[in-house]
Amino acid sequence: MNDNALIVFGKLVIKIKDTTPITQLRFELLVMFMNTISTDQNDLTVYPIGETSNYSEDGVDLTLIRWALSLTPAERLKALQDNIISIYRLKKCRNQNQES
């Protein structure tokens, strides 16, 4: 772990500064019972327990799928509808910008 690593426990974020080996081991054991984290300085993404990656090997965003699966079918369709409305509004803004 480096001093930029974060642990997310519920909504509490703890920044780790102490990187001595004992502390490191204690935190690693703690992490095993909480959400897993990446200790890569360049990747602070938090994965839910049991999951190993945000992306499939062929580049599909699995977090988006998991989010969609957490919704009911009606909620999924509502999200699609809202997206469509947003896209149309953005297109309208673009058209207005082009005209002015």
Added chain:
Amino acid sequence: MPESEPRIIELLRVLYEYQVKFIIVGGVSAVLHGAPIATFDLDLVHCREPDNLNHLMAALSDLDAHYRGHPNRLKPDADSLASTGHHLLITRLGPLNLLGSIENRMDYFDLMSHSEEVQLENMKFQVLSLQFLIESKEESSREKDLLKLRILKHTLIEREKKQT
């Protein structure tokens, strides 16, 4: 005609209120199964029995449906809708594709055994199953189908993980 945003849920509601029998296929069926993809049109395989075609014609009249891109706002008729062909329409609530058949000429009755019921608000609809959607796209050579295929497959995997 100014471009109006598609209103997929309202479109389904109108068809439901007119008691039209159909199976939701395509992008909207994938979304209902949890696939995070974007789509702007509603694809349906409609039942081509005469009684259902009457219901469908009534709904299409309410929706002011006509063929997309046709210069004279040509409206569909029951005889055309009785065929196995595809009818690409535009309605007051957005694009609607009525498909007499898909994939190897499978029609409404062929597809019923590959579909499942989904509840939307106070309505129930038949939706093509995710497994069958994947199988049909695997047989397709269209690039747009192959692009969506990965997302559909991962959706199925994640859904099965969630259920275990």
